[in-house]
Amino acid sequence: MDFNSNGSEENELYRAQIHLYKHVYNFVSSMALKSVMELGIADVIDNHGKPMTLNELATSLKLHPSKVNILHRFLRLLTYNGFFVKTTVNAKEGGEGEIAYSLTPPSKLLVSGKSTCLAPIVKGALHPSSLDMWSASKQWFNEDKEQTLFESATGESFWDFLNKQSDTLSMFQDAMASDSRMFELALQENKHVFEGLESLVDVGGGTGGVTKLINKAFPHLKCTVFDQPQVVGNLTGTENLNFVGGDMFKSIPPADAVLLKWVLHDWNDEQSLKILKNSKEAISGKGKDGKVIIIDISIDETSDDRELTGLQLDYDLVMLTMFLGKEREKKEWEKLIYDAGFSSYKIRTISGFKSIIEVFP
Template identity: 35%
Template sequence: MRSKKQNLLEKKEMDSKEAKALVQGQATIWQFMFGFADSMALKCAVELRIADIINSHHRPITLAQIASCIDGSASPDITCLARIMRFLIRRKLFIAHHPSDGGECLYGLTHSSRWLLHDSELSLAPLILMQDHPWLMAPWHYFSRCAREGGIAFKVAHGREVFEFASANPTFNKLFNDAMACTSKVVTRAILSEYKDGFSSIGSLVDVGGGTGGMISEIVRAYPHVKGTNFDLPHVIETAPTYHGVCHIGGDMFQAIPNADAVIMKWILHDWSSEDCIKILRNCRDAIPSETGKVILVECVLQPDGSGLFDDVSLILDLVMLAHSSGGKQRTELEWKKLLNEAGFPRYKVLNIPALPCIIEAYPK
């Protein structure tokens, strides 16, 4: 039989574990409560071009040197900047070098902060400025209302859906297009490095929802035999630059899609409900040859219990869709399979690339 002393010791140990777990739970809630501080500090770094300033010196530099290079600031607040940098170093966005001779701390770049460079070919700075803009942050405050009553968070916040808002607001339209263009460069680089055989057998390709044409222009440059078409809403096409080998066509993907050997769509279907996706995909099927055509989807494949490099971000992006889209969502492979089958694409395969999304290649036969 267990002694009374053993029972008391066991109870004391259990109480201690429970107390530690409660404290850990409290710490977790504090972390979540102030999670916005990460994105706001990140946005601040982008707006001040801190990464660009350090990079322009080609070496780690002092806080005073960073402050002296901030545009539009005659008298920067060094103390404020120091506290922001301390936080960003804690988050490993920058690194602090402490000289052994006791000199001033020097601030350098990390692999993460290199993605904040405005003038880099591969930069996420425009996306950060868009996602953390008050226009895009406002819908998040209406999640509980939408959960109670239904509705589209962006429309509740701004009185119209996101693409209507962009059409009527040139400033937002540019913010949105710049953000999409920067992600397009990042993803396109990954596609061209890993999907090398995907474009070799096609003569024409239409990028549906291609924005200002960044992705299709890079594909055509890498595969000059491909005739490229950039297809998007008229107000988007109006701002698109001229690219060799690419024609721009304005239109509505819910009505019809230009004919081509293949269709590519990057982060388009995640903006829409399943019913809308089926309409778009059926228009894609009508636009390609029934025997040899294919649709190339560049989308996340959600793995809620996954431990992959981008699996957590994919779940966050599902909430982004809840905040900004009209019924959009990230989808699991099973959900993609069901969607494609209902739209007339019974065969598909998923290809991983070194980026957040995957490639889903779908065939009508």
């Protein structure tokens, strides 16, 4: 909202109130989206194959009649927010017809079973464990020790929380894996980054979603998914894809290239420097032809559009509060890369809001 207009004082006050309230109630849109995801509305409309009326939706979802109007109100907000479009169906001569809802590109990302399904991200990001900690933010600001908001609120780190509960650990890994599938499109446009490599280690590669896609595109590339033993311990690989458990802060298995996708933003500069130095050591056998491939956000407030930058800044606070990590601007990436002893890098935007940074020894 632009406050620089020369409107009257009252007008400015009204507009300020709208701006404030909009940000106070942003959570309603997020939670309504989560409700719609949990109900499986995107799946129902997708299976139906054509726009669905409110009554058809309510019947398919087996809702109690008292909930039909409630569903209408949720759909009204989410249609306004761009998740559904309304069309008129069953119009008889002289009659008005009925409103029917169809999916839009963002709600198609909630259809399960599709390679582009991002429903696990909605589930993970809006899980009570990620939301409840915010009530402790004032207490966190007033503490005299360095810990995450998550730790301040719960008494344990997010990693410890995940590792002690197998269902939350798999929910987190599912969320990561679902986002990784978006990587397939980016990979098609950035194949040259992986060409000429004989081996690659995907550090913090989770359950291997990204590595499997790279392996599919480059079947002769020897790939290793390197992650914490509790994440990869029970996973079995294939001829050219193996899983290795370990600690990236101690050492990283050698390869021509190290991939760090969505890893460095979990860590502060000191920790990221350690990971990058260990990555440099891991590619040292390949001499000047080795590389580290970082996939992460690179914030550019001056040239990116506001919606994109807003999302990146939201992510920055998620990383800060959960891990004391950070989303970095280009100059921060540059400093980290040169401080770790690398000689050059290339950066370019991929998959909408992330960048790919090739780093050379």
